[in-house]
Amino acid sequence: xxxxxxxxxxxxxxxxxxxxxxxxxxxxxxxxxxxxxxxxxxxxxxxxxxxxxxxxxxxxxxxxxxxxxxxxxxxxx
Numbered sequence: 001x002x003x004x005x006x007x008x009x010x011x012x013x014x015x016x017x018x019x020x021x022x023x024x025x026x027x028x029x030x031x032x033x034x035x036x037x038x039x040x041x042x043x044x045x046x047x048x049x050x051x052x053x054x055x056x057x058x059x060x061x062x063x064x065x066x067x068x069x070x071x072x073x074x075x076x077x
Contacts, residue, residue: 001032002031002033002046002049003028003030004030005029034071040069040070049070053069056069
């Protein structure tokens, strides 16, 4: 899993929910990763992985049939 801040315009407004003066709740999104994507993140960094995920249209909504953004095709990569 990849823990990330939700992709919304008002990150401060949605990301932080002040319960009282001493307690704030922070919201994150979880993105399930394939093994190849995790390996890619370790090797190239999270920004590069996010670029790949964005390129194939990965969102905060869970898609059990989404494509692997780092899968090798025909042994070319």
